[in-house]
Amino acid sequence: MNALEQGVRYILDLGAPVMMPLIVTLLGVGLRQGFAKSFRAGLTVGVGFIAIGLVVGLLVSVVGPKAMAFANVLGLKLDVLDVGWPMGAAVSFASPMAAALIPAVIVLNVVLVVSRATRTVDVDLWNYWHFIYTGAVVHAATGSFALGVVAALITALVIFKLADWTAPAVEHHFGLPGISLPHTETVNWAPLMFALEKIERKIPWLGKVNADPAAVRKRLGILGEPILMGAILGALIGALGAVPLWKASAYGKWLKEVLQLAVTMSAVLVVLPKVVAILMEGLIPISEGAREYLQKRFPGRDVLIGLDAAVVIGHPANMAIALLCVPIALLLAVVLPGNRMLPFGDLAALPFYILWGVAASRGNMIRGLINSIIIVVLILWIGTSLGPLTTQLARQAGWAPEGIAGASQYTQWSGVALGSHVVPWIVLQLFQPKTMLVGAAAAVGFALVWLWVRNEVRDTWAAEIAAAEQARKEAEAEADAQAGTDAGAEEA
Numbered sequence: 001m002n003a004l005e006q007g008v009r010y011i012l013d014l015g016a017p018v019m020m021p022l023i024v025t026l027l028g029v030g031l032r033q034g035f036a037k038s039f040r041a042g043l044t045v046g047v048g049f050i051a052i053g054l055v056v057g058l059l060v061s062v063v064g065p066k067a068m069a070f071a072n073v074l075g076l077k078l079d080v081l082d083v084g085w086p087m088g089a090a091v092s093f094a095s096p097m098a099a100a101l102i103p104a105v106i107v108l109n110v111v112l113v114v115s116r117a118t119r120t121v122d123v124d125l126w127n128y129w130h131f132i133y134t135g136a137v138v139h140a141a142t143g144s145f146a147l148g149v150v151a152a153l154i155t156a157l158v159i160f161k162l163a164d165w166t167a168p169a170v171e172h173h174f175g176l177p178g179i180s181l182p183h184t185e186t187v188n189w190a191p192l193m194f195a196l197e198k199i200e201r202k203i204p205w206l207g208k209v210n211a212d213p214a215a216v217r218k219r220l221g222i223l224g225e226p227i228l229m230g231a232i233l234g235a236l237i238g239a240l241g242a243v244p245l246w247k248a249s250a251y252g253k254w255l256k257e258v259l260q261l262a263v264t265m266s267a268v269l270v271v272l273p274k275v276v277a278i279l280m281e282g283l284i285p286i287s288e289g290a291r292e293y294l295q296k297r298f299p300g301r302d303v304l305i306g307l308d309a310a311v312v313i314g315h316p317a318n319m320a321i322a323l324l325c326v327p328i329a330l331l332l333a334v335v336l337p338g339n340r341m342l343p344f345g346d347l348a349a350l351p352f353y354i355l356w357g358v359a360a361s362r363g364n365m366i367r368g369l370i371n372s373i374i375i376v377v378l379i380l381w382i383g384t385s386l387g388p389l390t391t392q393l394a395r396q397a398g399w400a401p402e403g404i405a406g407a408s409q410y411t412q413w414s415g416v417a418l419g420s421h422v423v424p425w426i427v428l429q430l431f432q433p434k435t436m437l438v439g440a441a442a443a444v445g446f447a448l449v450w451l452w453v454r455n456e457v458r459d460t461w462a463a464e465i466a467a468a469e470q471a472r473k474e475a476e477a478e479a480d481a482q483a484g485t486d487a488g489a490e491e492a
Contacts, residue, residue: 017053021046023123028286031293041282048279052310055272062264078333080387083401084345085185085417087394092129094397095136097148104149105131105156113303118160119167120180122306130184131156134424137389138431151427155184158423160306162187165450166356167304168457172464173359174312178288180304181312185420186355191450192422193360193371194460198453200367209366227266233323234265265323272314279311313351317363321372322351329376329416339380341387345401346416353379353420362460375420383419387412389428422446 021042028038092098105128112118122128134155139148163182171177181187201207238261239254286305313319329343329350346353357371391412394400401413426446429439458465 017046017049019126020049020124023125024282024286027123028289031286031289033286033289037285041286044282045279046282048275048282049310051275051278052272055268055275058264058268062261078340078342080341080384080412080414081401082341082344082346082383082415083413084415085349086345087390087399087401087413088133088415088418089129090399091390091393091397092132092136094399095132095139095393097135097139097145097152098132101132101135101149101152102128104153108153108156109160112157112160116301118164119302120160120163120182120304120306122160122163122182124182124306124308127183127308130159130421130424133418133421134427136393137386137424137428140389140393141428141432147431151424151431155423155427159184159187162190163306164304165454166190166457168461168465169359170312172461172468173362174315176311177468178305179283179311180306181309182306183309183352184423185417186309186352188422189353189375189420190356190360190457191446191453193356193375194453194456195449196357196371196374197360197367198456200361200370206367209364227270230266230269230319230323231262233320234262235259237261237265237323237326269316269319272319275314283307283311309352309355313355315358315363317365317368318351318355318358321358321365321368322354324369325350325354325372325376328373329380332373332376332380336377336380339384340412341380341383341414341419343380343416349417350376353416360456360460378422379416379419381419382422382425383414383416386418386421386425386428387414390414390418 023042024045025035025038025042028041029035033041102125105122109118109120109122113121131152135148135152138151139145142148159182163180166187167180170179170181235258238258283305326347329347333339333341333343354368354372354375357375358365358368361367361371391414394413423446426439426442429435429442432439
């Protein structure tokens with residue numbers, strides 16, 4: 001292992017909670033925000049990542065075992081196990097391509113921003129593993145290192161453009177101006193989700209029903225509040241995965257588990273938005289500083305800071321629908337033709353993967369749930385398809401699932417996270433002679449869908465965008481007027 005590869009591995013092993021504070025601090029200093037302000041912002045971001053990790057870890061610890069118990073009740077006999085996103089990250093960073101691809105993607109990003117081909121500056125180095133994963137599976141499938149590099153860079157280019165395209169939704173739906181989400185396993189669903197939403201809006205009743213969280217709270221009262229929704233959904237998941245009801249001697253244990261999961265899910269739905277707010281407390285000053293700095297030196301440029309989708313998963317509608325999708329995903333695994341993957345390790349991370357299904361509907365919980373079910377169906381198929389290559393990479397890297405009871409009985413490992421890699425899957429098909437036609441058809445279909453809905457994001461939030469632009473113009477006019485007043489006072 002050469003010095004460059006050792007250095008890259010060392011930095012990546014620090015993890016996002018350490019990497020992001022370092023990146024944010026350096027970025028702030030580079031943007032002339034001052035060391036003290038930049039360091040405080042970076043440390044706040046690190047605290048936010050730790051807090052989000054604790055909440056998501058709580059989800060994993062309680063949802064995972066209940067999901068496996070429910071799978072046992074259903075008698076699921078599948079041979080591909082979802083072992084969670086950590087396997088994808090592990091095999092990607094263990095790949096010989098990692099040391100070359102991280103600087104290559106950074107250079108590509110810089111070139112694209114400088115040439116105005118993209119507005120997104122992707123500082124989320126940890127999630128570069130998504131791009132590396134593309135390169136690794138193409139390398140494993142073709143034996144060509146060069147093709148792996150090209151595949152990874154194509155994926156990065158598409159994801160940066162998708163992040164630019166969805167930025168208005170990030171600003172006006174999630175309330176994060178100046179931020180984009182170049183997060184492969186989430187943003188690559190956006191074109192399909194906006195296309196589904198465009199169709200659904202034309203369907204009688206479905207297109208007009210008002211079912212966003214505010215409307216649900218109004219209709220259901222206290223039952224529509226996140227804390228109660230969490231309790232209800234937690235009790236449902238607990239009931240599905242608890243001790244079988246027909247054992248009378250186990251009623252006490254069953255009730256205990258249901259109540260514990262109900263309170264836990266209430267805590268998650270209440271706490272997650274608050275810990276995301278901690279993260280944003282550190283990010284927003286740097287984002288605003290970056291915008292001011294770049295606009296002064298590059299007039300007319302509106303650069304976006306690219307971040308992990310973790311900053312937006314706490315939206316109430318998103319969390320509620322994700323919890324509903326846990327039992328739905330397990331039921332689909334039973335009945336879906338062609339599926340061989342048992343959802344397990346990533347079920348607690350469903351808020352990430354269904355994100356754009358809910359956002360495209362502006363938080364409408366009925367259409368958002370329909371969109372999310374479509375996502376889950378495609379995840380199961382893609383995850384099954386990627387099982388052989390991912391298992392091969394994991395065994396080559398010496399990786400094995402730890403702490404998952406019964407994992408040894410599965411012949412292949414994959415994941416819901418990997419099944420969410422739509423663009424990497426398309427690129428992989430394109431680079432294999434046997435599947436090239438499938439890949440070409442999928443690529444053309446993806447491009448045509450994106451072209452069809454290219455104006456949907458701005459049209460969906462048109463009123464909010466117009467109001468924000470008017471507010472910015474008024475603020476700029478006020479600042480210019482104040483500058484003129486100050487200049488006149490100095491002359492006098």
